[in-house]
Amino acid sequence: MSSRTPAECLDLVLDESATAETRRRAIGELQTANECDELERLVRREGLTDQFRKRALESVATPQCRSTLRRLIDERTLKESLRADARELLETIEND
Template sequence: MSSRTPQECIDRALDEATDEETRAAAIRELKTANECDELEALVRRETLEEQFRRQALEALATPQCNSTLREVVEEESLGGSLREDAEELLATVEDD
């Protein structure tokens, strides 16, 4: 991970004044650092644009974040296509 803290990455990902690539890079940094709880918080944040919520969800589809992804699916807190994507990602991770 860069010299940024997880909180700095979250702040960057949430900052609507920041360009999309920088926001996406912040989410990738969280994935690289296996910051599962922080990624989960972004996925659940309804005020965050769906593209970034989806990117954070996809970042949870790793062996290190498998249990966090399972929690997101089991709690049924996501709606619509994001929930369906979470279920598919979980099935993919568990099959590996």
């Protein structure tokens, strides 16, 4: 794990001048640290490209973030495709 704080990782993901790989790694760092709230913010972030929103959503699919995943499923303002993905991910972690 890097020495970045969750806020620094969040800023890095949102930094459009950063490489895609750097941004993906920052999402991975948030997942490793079980930073469910920050990952949820990324999933909800309208201006963030779909690839990073989906990556953040996939990173929420852990037993520790189960309640976050449920909130995202219930979020009516979230894109339906992301809500559908969230439902599938929740099923996956509940069946493990």
